[in-house]
Amino acid sequence: MRDGAVWEGRDGTAVVPAAGVWRRRGRSGLVGPSGRLVRWGALAAAVVLAASAVPAGAQSTDPPEDSMTDPPPAADDASLSSLSLSGVDFGGFSGEVLVYAANVAGDVPVTTVTATAANSAAEVSILADDADTETDGHQVGLIRGRNWVRVSVTSADGMVQQQYEVMVVRDPGEALSRNADADIGIHGDPPQDGWAYFKGVWGINDRLMLIGHGGSPQIREACTIQSYDLATGLQLDPRLLDDPFLPGCSPFPTLNAVVNGAWSDGEIVWVSYLHQKVIRAYNLETGAFLPERAISTSKAKSGSQLLRGVWSDGETIWVAENYALKVFAFDLGTGERRPDADIALETGADRVDAGLAERYKIFGLWSDGKTMWVGEGWAASQIFPGPNRIWAYDLETGARKSDLDIPDPLGTNSTAYDGANMAGFWSDGTTLWVSETRYSESIRAFNMPANALLAWLRLSDADIPFSADRFEYSVRVPLEVSRVTLSAAAAFSDSEVSFSVADADAEVGGVQVDLAEGLNTVVVTSANGGDTRTYTVRINRADPPPPPVPFSAELSSLAVSGAELTFSADQLIYEAEVAADVESVTVSAVAADERASVTVLPADADPVADAHQVSLSVGANVVTITVRAGEEILTYTVVLTRPAGTGDDSDDAVGGESDSDGDGGEGPVSLQKEEPEELAAAEQRSESGSESESGSESESESESESGSESGSEFDGSEPVGPALTAGFEGVPDAHSGAGSDVVVRVRFSEPLAVSYVTMRDGGGVFVQSPHRVVRAKRVEGRSDLWDITVRVGDDRRLSVTVFKGSGCDGEHAVCTADGRPVSEAAQVFIEGPSS
Incomplete structure (x- = not known):
């Protein structure tokens, strides 16, 4: 089993760290074959082969004498001249292509890896322990499901490292049986108090993503997304959700902050919470809350709601509701209800007290696009969990598909204190991972039944957020990239995978696609018996989009009727005098950026008129013009002085003394005349002294009124x-x-x-x-x-x-x-x- 602290080889030995700079097709940096951080690259090879060391049975790669006149390989050459895996056909090899994929039958438990560097002075590292040290060559054990066979090359000068990768998908064993080798270790030492579990479970590329809540300080809380590398089981950096709904990111910040489900399209993650009538949306990269993408579920059922698991096909999003015993459907883009796509959960005689909502539990959703699996069970309480299973329904019709049920997915129907219910689950087509509602050291793995899903789809020169249950992708590659390689592997070896475009180089593994400028569409079809799945990849070959025009919060013009202003966009404060008989002025302000909004205070004294009217009192009148553009904000301030005319009372001037007795209470709003009700309230507070904020200071301050x-x-x-x-x-x-x-x-x-x-x-x-x-x-x-x-x-x-x-x-x-x-x-x- 892979755990979350140390990656162990198949024989239990630890992997040794390695260092270096990864380079992909001549580009240096800490990136792997897909252009992202090579997390596994920090895990070293247990075996480092000198390029000149030839495994037993392999032919010598020494160049013939007549080729010795060729230029010697460059000292920074970190490429392979050959790579092979016994029993694994991933197509022809090319030193320029870094990623390959292949399927093998279930009876292939091990493969021998042979790799030779183009420069004999370079070092070759196979990033896995030798599974059989008594056999010649380097053997890598293959578990049921996905296996990452990775080989790195360090150049002779030690300055460049390059990594090659072959994804080998080995057929699962008996359908729905346990696959403990693929378990993902979570947490660390068991906490001494509380519990922790993850109900939001999904996957992207090589990562298992989790979000949940814990009742112990040792466990990451409800405001973080955790991720684990499926190749190594290592935990990656958590991402914090930035949401005022989760104050302080403490365990159980509010009762209603308990996570019950999550689904992501690779950019946004939608999360359901206990008793919340909304599925909240977050930017997956930054964790920022996205209220405009949230899905309100209030139309699904009146009264209190207990939202559970969440899943989407990219167009419709489904959420289970515990009290209604139903899976409700909504349009993912608009949030509108889709009652035609609802799934009514079956109630049967085998469900003890199934009608008691507080005893009946739903524990997550996942679908392969045709079947919807719903984690369901009965529990009298969290302490005494009852039997549970994952029930199957037809996604289109809502009909039961009992032949695809997963009974007793945790391998226990215990009613003891340390028993568990399901929490959340997700599959990559070959393996199903299930989390628990009580403390567990791992996310448990099970073999999936036969299907036509892809377990792997990788595109060179661009990342796609691949998940077996996501069938539409759109990416952009630079204009200078005229050819890309698509690598795909099915969940089962007897599936037939085909591409809608011709392979530009059939001698090399994967499908090389020559790109035209603009939009290129590649359809990948996988068929297994009567099951067919279609994945569409749209590749836009174009110059990168121009950087967004920065927002500007400046004004392009500012004018006040009856006042002389010399406007400059970078000048924020103005002073002007108007005639004594001017009781109101018109403020005209135009933003330089058409995306900006302009707010003028005081409020418009004549909303019927087109322009913004500001009433003036005798004395100083302050007008503020606030410009907002994106995150940019500027405030322009204009002080208009209206002199007193014959018969004017200076006490009416804005900013004049209130009737406060000097106790430090709340005076009128600075620079803005109080409404009569507000002024009366301020006077009352001042007279009573009940809201005095200056304490003993008021007496000493009042004395100063009569002083110098x-x-x-x-x-x-x-x-x-x-x-x-x-x-x-x-x-x-x-x-x-x-x-x-x-x-x-x-x-x-x-x-x-x-x-x-x-x-x-x-x-x-x-x-x-x-x-x-x-x-x-x-x-x-x-x-x-x-x-x-x-x-x-x-x-x-x-x-x-x-x-x-x-x-x-x-x-x-x-x-x-x-x-x-x-x-x-x-x-x-x-x-x-x-x-």
Whole structure:
């Protein structure tokens, strides 16, 4: 058995690590024959053959004397001149073709590998132990199902390694019988508490993918996807699901975060969760949550749902529902219901209390495209599991196919505490892997019944996310690639595999396909008796697509009626004055990127009109224009000052003093006039003091109102001294979203003659709505250093701004005692969860 910690050879000896740089067709890098990381390449050959060492029975490869005048092989040549496997016909060999595939009958348990390097000074490594050291040559044992026979060559100068691979599929043994040699070891030492199991099980290429949940810190939790190399059994790097539904990635983060099933097309993985009426979708590479690809199951059945296994053919996705005893179908692209494709699960007399939903269990789905297997059973509880089996149904009609049932798939019907039920299962056509609902050291393997599935399909120069149950693939190869090789092996040796295109080089294993520019379609057909399967590979030979045009969050134009603005896309802050009789202005903002969205605040005062109208109060009015393009966000800020006219009341000015008694409570929204209801609520809070946030500070701060800092001592003469500037310190990278508080420190170059009320309520520091400043506090009593607390209004990015002052006569002017206002504006941005 292969376990998850050490790869052992067939005789139990450990494989020795090797190092080197892999090269594929002249391209260097840590890649294998398919262009991906050679995980198995870090596992060394147990036997390293000098290229000149010829196994017994093999002919000498020494060149004849008349060829000695040919140029010697290059020192960096890491190719083979010959490769053969006894009893295995994988077609002719070429040093330029790295991947081959073959089928052998079940009575071929071992093959002798013979490999010779083109450069006699190179080293040849067979990446498997010698299964029979008493027999001449290097023997590799073949288990039932897929076998990877890999040979690496290290160049004479030690700088290049190249790997050749032959996929040998040996016929399974008795249908549905155990195949312990193909078990995949999981976990490590048994955990001391809790349990762990994987209900989401699927496969891609040479990997078995798992997702589940555990009740022990030793087990990876519900927010990770694990994968195991099917060739070695080694665990690969887990991938984290990035989803707010899985907070903290802790075991059982919420009851409803228990995974019950998963299926992937190689790019996206769909996951079903306990009591969730949605199949959530994630990017398989990054783990990012993809809400737009999620499938809502609420239309399938009203009330609570218990979603179980998930499987798809790429067009329709099926999910089992435990309470309904049914497999529901949905369109994978649109999420619409497909009731015509539902499968009603059979209820029979052999099912004890089958009508009790809480006792009846469903444990996963898998299909070969014609038959749907449903893991079903009866269990009084997780502690006392009952008998279970994998039941077979016709995928098209929903009819039972009892001759294909898999009874007792775990080899036990135990009712003891350490018994188990099924959790999830998946097959590559030759082998079926089944996980358990209790702690187990392995995912158990079983032999599949005869079928026409492909167990292996590999394309040179491009990766395809092959799985035996996936029949459509689309890939792109560079324009300079005019020929590719397709290697295929059936799940059973008596299957006939054919290709829809001619083999451009019949002397070499695999099918060489000469590509035209543009789209090339290759159909691979596998037939076994009356069963026929068709796999379609679409190969686009073209220049790589141009890189996506980067998003731009800049404006191309910005104008405000009645105000003079000199616009520049890279200038974010503007100040202008309008006439005293201007009660509203029209804001016109156009994004440079047509993919961008533009939001103007305050809200449109006249939604009926085409343009965005902003009502103005006397004094400073702040207008923000936020541009969003992809992940890029820019906020432009325009401060419009409307002077007081005859009869105007300055107390109506935006940012004016609230009726707060100075207790540090929540004042009006900075730079934006409060609605009457909000203002009344703010006044009530201020009077009661119930939401005071400054504690004992409020008394000391209130006292300052009557002190020397209650206003400017400027006597009207021309101010003398350096310009007053402002800057930010200790700015956090991000805030925690709506309702949270964030503190920003502002440092002025000179002490200010200003109260904390002015700083808090609109005179000093500004934030755009719906955020607001709720507290301003001097640091260590200094009037040049302030801590500003902002109450976050939503999950977007917020900006904090200190504007350039226009004078010191205003009620909320921020100036030095001798009348110097802020000379240059300063602004910072704090990202939010949604940005």
